[in-house]
Amino acid sequence: MRHLILFTFLLFSSHAVAAENGAALPAGATLLNISATETVEVEQDELVATLRVEKRLADSRELQQDINMMMKKATEEAKKFEGLDISTHQYYVHEYNTKTQKLWQGSQTLSIKSKNAEDVLELTGRLQDMGFVMNGLNYTLSREKHEEVRDSLLEAAIKKLSERARRVGSAIDKPNVDLWEVNVDAAPTNIYPQPMMARGMMMGATAELASAAPVAQAGKNQISMTVSAKVILK
Numbered sequence: 001m002r003h004l005i006l007f008t009f010l011l012f013s014s015h016a017v018a019a020e021n022g023a024a025l026p027a028g029a030t031l032l033n034i035s036a037t038e039t040v041e042v043e044q045d046e047l048v049a050t051l052r053v054e055k056r057l058a059d060s061r062e063l064q065q066d067i068n069m070m071m072k073k074a075t076e077e078a079k080k081f082e083g084l085d086i087s088t089h090q091y092y093v094h095e096y097n098t099k100t101q102k103l104w105q106g107s108q109t110l111s112i113k114s115k116n117a118e119d120v121l122e123l124t125g126r127l128q129d130m131g132f133v134m135n136g137l138n139y140t141l142s143r144e145k146h147e148e149v150r151d152s153l154l155e156a157a158i159k160k161l162s163e164r165a166r167r168v169g170s171a172i173d174k175p176n177v178d179l180w181e182v183n184v185d186a187a188p189t190n191i192y193p194q195p196m197m198a199r200g201m202m203m204g205a206t207a208e209l210a211s212a213a214p215v216a217q218a219g220k221n222q223i224s225m226t227v228s229a230k231v232i233l234k
Contacts, residue, residue, distance in 0.1 A: 025232060026232075026234060028174075028234065029174075029232050029233065029234045030172065030174055030232075030233045030234075031180075031230060031231070031232060031233075032165060032168055032169075032230070032231040032232075032233055033228070033229075033230055033231075034161060034164060034165055034168070034228065034229055034231060035161070035226060035227065035228035035229070036157045036158075036160045036161040036164065036226070036227055036228075037157070037224060037225070037226040038153045038156050038157045038160065038224070038225050038226075039153075039222060039223070039224040039225075040149060040153060040222070040223055041220045041221070041222050041223075042141060042145065042146075042149050042220060042221050042222075042223055043218055043219075043220050044139035044140055044141050044218045044219055044220065044221055045115055045139075045141060045142050045145050045218070046113060046114065046115050046139065046140050046141065046142040046145075047113070047114060047115075047117040047120045047121070047137075047138075047139050047140075047216055047218075048111060048112070048113045048120075048136070048137070048138055048139075048140055049111070049112045049113075049120050049121075049123075049124045049134070049136070049137045049214070050089075050109055050110070050111045050112075050134075050135040050136040050137075051074075051109065051110050051112075051124065051127050051128070051132040051133060051134055051135055052090075052107050052108065052109040052110070052132065052133055052135050053067055053070045053071065053074075053107065053108055053110075053131060053132050053133075054105070054106070054107040054133060055067060055105070055106055055107075056096060056103050056104070056105045056106075057103065057104055058101065058102070058103055058104070059104070060093060060104040060106075063093060063104045063105075063106045064093060064106060067091075067093075067106050067107075067108055070130065070131060070132070071088060071108055071110065073130060074110055074127055074130065074132065075088075075110075077123065077126055077127065077130075078112065078123055081114075081116075081119045081122075081123055083114055083115075083116055083119070084112055084113070084114045084116075084119060084120065084123065085111075085112070085113040085114060086110065086111070086112055086113075087110075087111045087113075088108060088109065088110050088111075089108075089109045089110075089111060090107065090108060090109045091106075091107075091108040092106065092107060092108075093105070093106035094106075109135055110127070110132070112124065115142065117139075117216060117218075120216075121213050121214055121215070121216060122213060124137070124213065124214055125213030125214065128213075128214075134214065137214055137216055138216070139216060139217075139218040139219055140221075141221040141223075146221075146223065149223050150223060150225055153223065153224070153225035154184060154225050154227065157225050157226070157227040158182070158227050161227050161228075161229055162177070162179070165177050165179075165229070165231045165233075168233070169231075169233040172233065174233035174234055176233065176234040177231055177232075177233060178231065178232040178234070179229050179230075179231055180229070180230040180231060180232050181229060181230040182227065182228070182229045183227070183228045183229070184225070184226075184227055185225065185226040185227075
C-alpha cells in the first residue's frame, strides 16, 4: 500500500491567541496549528453485478407475467448460492408504439453483490443464459473494509501529527507538547460507487452473451484521512 503524508502548520504567539480566543496562553507558550493527511490505495473487495430482463409484447398483462416469472426464477437460482446480497430495482412498463402496431415494453433489474466474486460471476452467467442482459459489472470497496482502513489511517495520522508537533517544539526550544484540540475529518458520504446503468444491448443480442460467463478484475480505491490539531508548545 502506498502512503502519502502531508503536513501544514502555523505558529501563533500567546498575544495573538488571546485576541482570537479571549483567553491568554500560559506565559511563554506558543500555539501551533498543524494538520496531517494520510492516503492509501486499497484493492476493492466486493463485486456488484446488475442485470435486467426486458421484454416487448402486445399484451401488457402477459408482458408483466413473463417479467415476474423470470425474476422469480432468477431469485430462486440465486438462493443456491450462500452469502449473495440480492436486490431488485427499476420495474417499469410503458407503451411502445411502432408505425404498424402498438406494443408494451417492460423491464426490471436485479443486483447481485458479494465479496465472493466467483459466485457472482457464475450466477451472472446463468442469468444471462436465462435471458437477462447485463446492465453493469464493477468492483467496489465494502463498507467494512473502508471503515477498517480509515481507522488504521486515523491512528497513523495522529501519530505522525504528534511526532511533527514535537519536532516543531524542539526546533523553537519548546519541547513540552500538549494537544489542545484535535479534529478528524468526517467520512465522505458517496464512497460506494454504484454499477453503471446502461441501456446496453437489446434482447436480440442476449444469445451472444450466453456462451461464456463474464469476467471482472478488481481495481483500487484511494482513501484519505486528515487530522488537524491545536497544540500548545511550552
